[in-house]
Amino acid sequence: MARVLIPWIILLVTTGFVCGQIFFPADTTFLVSRPVVQQQNAGATCTNHMNKKGRCKRLFECFFMYTQLADLIKQTPCRLANQPSVFGVCCPNSESDSQKTSGVSSAGTLFFKPPDVPIPDLKPQDIQNAVQAALVVVEQRVELEKNLFNNRIVVQPDTAVNFHLNLFPTTSETLDVGKDAIKGLESSIQLVNQNMLTVDQGRFALPFFQASSSPLADTCRPQVNCPSPLSHFRTMDGSCNNEQRPEWGQINVALQRIIPPKYGDGVNTPRLAVGDVELPSARLVSQSLTESSHRSSQSETWTLMLMQWGQFLDHDITHSPLVRGQNSTGVTCCQRGQFLDASVRHPDCFPIAIPENDPFYAQFNQRCMEFVRSLPAPRPGCTFGPREQLNQVTAFIDGSTVYGSNDEAANQLREFNGGRLATQRSLKGHTLLPVKAEECSDFLRQRFCFRAGDGRVNEQPQLAVIHTLWVREHNRVADALQQLNPSWSDERVFQESRRIIGAEIQQITYNEFLPIFLGEDYMSSLVQGIIEGFTAFGSQTQSLLLHQHQSKPFELYEDTGVDTLVRGLLMQPAQKMDRAFTDELKNRLFQGKQSFGMDLIALNLQRGRDHGLPPYNDYRELCGRPRANQWQDLLDVIDQRVVQEMSRIYNSIDDVDLFIGGVSERQVEGALLGPTFLCLIGDQFARLRRGDRLFYEEATAQFTQQQLASLRSIGLARILCDNGDDIKSIQSSAFLRSDVQNRRRPCQGSSDIPELDLTLWRE
Known part of the structure; x- marks a missing residue:
């Protein structure tokens, strides 16, 4: 699955680091909505918006240069000749024009090549020389990482950056993929330097050259083998969703772009300002161009659940891991608030300069904010070219936050009995997520962090609550299916329950969340700096500062902890959509026991440049x-x-x-x-819908019409009713604050909060 890289507006909300990516399945149109489809000879021929004749093709087969994207977006969709149920775009017939402006590698991956960029005459020996030089650089890098580790120049415990690393674990498999990618990236850098290539040749011409015929052949991704016919159950790692491109949407593949990168040297160094000078400090931009939120910044319409669903959804589709050092230790770039000496600075350090007169950090003598670059990814098609980034989770809205993104993670979460997921019981008998004691605990080591399908679950209590509710929902569904179908095996019950949960998440996203927000990008601006809890009668019982409860989800162990936090999400207003951000995000992110934390906005900006x-x-x-x-x-x-x-x-x-x-x-x-984010995010979710063979409304998902009708009736309110500890009533739209039009209704017997009819799954 391809994705477009935009900065951390696909925000991990309170997590800190820009993921900087948006997904887009490459076999879809660029449509936010579904306009009337052209009926033109079953799609064999068509007329585009400029009244030119053409053929109806998939977008990636017609998309030649990023400058043509705006025109393609305007088109009314057409139907493909050989697949009438699939939409495409009306691609002009002029093949000569496309040959001048397009380039597709032998692997079929998309890249952009302006017509005036000459392809260098690189000989096999040139590539051999570059690779050999690159491998020497890689060995030097490994030696530096050993020295840094031995001299304890690594991220230290009880620091903001260490809290972040603990919340964003990177698997050994992902790190190995990243190590292979570093070899290819260093080879691309050497090709540019040794052959004096221009910046644009590094960007656009290098992808013509394959690494598969070089000493780097063993770093190319192996071919994905899919069963025939394809299953209607998803693979855990996202592979085999697309029959022609089985790696699309799979974990640990490179994220693709709808617009070429602008690295300083064309292939690797962060973006520069016009004139090839440094951009202004990301912290300076954050302080100068955003405001601090206050009570008047609160929305009169939306609940905090809008933000929380956005974060949960983001974690379902994106996770770009960071470069790590020896033994997976965190890379440090600052020391006692100052920049590390260049001689002991990791090559992927990209720290943020803090102005000397900073209104917050100056009092702590901080001039350097930690920042490490994202782990590079092997390039699609195993070509040379610009640095790309990895996605460590599946690129579909598939509930990977609940189930994990590979078989190993999923197996750690399962009971292997009745299709259920593993849980623990609180002292009061409430179902909670299983323990992950090695991550964090309270002072007395009586309450521990949780284990879930996504390692970021413990970032803050409200996120952990959403994870808890979906594990409860899975087990509720699994128990019902097992009772309805006693002959089903554990595996069958698990997969059918997982399929239903994924459908419910998609239903809520596309029918409740997106109509309000149309994208998850901007969720950080909706974050409140205080986490509130309420009783069933609306009395406030909690007021928790966000920075004091990051990586401390222990409120869920309280007798009414889950319900109290759920009511907080339903009753507490979100922040308005503006440039105002809480100081909890701008100054105290992952603060822990320190006097200061990090700045999410500055990190977002720096990640985009990275x-x-x-x-x-x-x-x-x-x-x-x-x-x-x-x-x-x-x-x-x-x-x-x-x-x-x-x-x-x-x-x-x-x-x-x-x-x-x-x-x-x-x-x-x-x-x-x-308008810009509306365009990008709307396009993103159109692609997530159209590019998913197993999206719940597709025939290939194999839900019956009766099952679909029941799934389409489900809203988030139903999930909260069924899986809270003692939720008796709720507003029918959980993303809107309760008022005359959105009255609270009883969970049982209300037609405004319909239940999923699981008897439709009786075999």
Whole structure:
């Protein structure tokens, strides 16, 4: 599954580091909604929006350059000739034009090549020389990591960055894939340097050259073998969803882009400002162009559940791991608040400079904020070229947060009895997630962190609550299916229950969440700095500072802990969609026992630069708006005082980071996002829907019409009713605050909160 890299607006909300990616299955159209489909000779021929004749093709077969994307988005979809149920785009007939502007490697992967970039005449010996030099660099890197480890120049316990690393575990399998990718990346760097390639040749020409015929052949990904016929049960690792491209959506593959990266050297170094100078400090941008949230920033409409679902959903589809050192230790780039000396600095250090007069960090004498680059990924098709990033989880909305993203993780979570997932019982007998004692515990080691399908479960209590509810829902469904079908094996019950849970998550996402928000990108701006809890009568019982309860989900062990936090999510307002962020995220992220933490906004900006994301202006143009040539051109979507501040911080309009440009835009009427993020996120979820063979509404998912009808009636309120400890009533729309139009209803017997009819699964 391909994905478009945008900065951490696909935000891990309170987790800290930009994942910086959006998925898009490459065999789908770029459509946010479903306009009327053209009925033109079953899709064999068509007429596009420019009144030109063409053939109906899949997007990736027609998409030649990123500059054509805006035009393709405008098209009305057509039906493919050989697959009438699949939508495509009307691709012009002029093959000569496509040959001038497109390039597809022998592996069929998409890349972009402007017509004026000459392909270098690289000989096999040139590639051999580059690889040999690269392997020497890799050995030197390994030796440096050993020395850093031996001298204890690694992330120290009880620091903000250590809390983050503990919350974002990286598997040994993923680290091994990353090590192979480093060899290919270093070889690409050597090819650029040894052959004096231009920046654009590094970006666009190197992908013409294969690593599979070089000494790096053993680092190429093995071919995925799928069963025939394909199963209607998902694989745990996301493979075999697409028959033609079985690796799409699989874990540990490179994320693809809809727009080329802009690395400083074309292949690896973080993005630079116009003139090849450094961009302004990400912390300076964060402090200057965002505001601190306050009570007036609270939404009068949306509940905090809107934010929490966004984070849970994000964790289901994206996790870009970080580079690690010897023995998987964390890489450190700062020492006592100052930059480490270059002689002992890891090559993937990219620390954030803190201004000397910073209004918060100056009091602690902090001039350096820790930041390590994302782990590189082997390039699609095993080619040379720019640095890409890994996704450590499956790229589908499939409940991987509940079940894990490989067989090993799933097996650790199962009871292997009646299709159930493993749980523990609290002292009061309530079902909780299984223990992960090695991660964290309270002071007395009586309460421990939890184990779930996603390692970020313990980030904060409300996230752990959502995980808990879905494990309970799985076991509720499994028990019912086993009773209805006593002859079913444990495996059959487990897989059928997993299929239903995935469908429920998709149903809630596409029919409750997206109509309100149309994307999860901006969820960090909805985060409250305080976690509140309420009794069944609406009395507030808790007020927890976020930074004091990160990596401390122990509230769930209390007698009414789950229900109290659920009511908090339903009653506490979210923050409004604006540039205001709580100080819990801007100054105290992962603070722990220290006096200060990290800045999520600065980390998001730095992650975008790490990933080589082009500037905001490029995405603005990509999404159909005129390219801004001067600062006043931004006034069509951004307020004047913000534009003025941007012009003070950035030297050029083409330096503005996508994240800050996107969050600064005024909302599109009827949506919670500005036009650029609305375009990108809407497209993302269209692809997640259309590119998933096992999406619950597809015929290949094999739900009956009666089962589908029942699944389509389910809302998040039903899940909360069925799986809370003692939830008796709830508003029918859990994402909206309770009012006259959204009254609280009894969980039982209310037609506004229908139940899933599991008798439809009786075999």
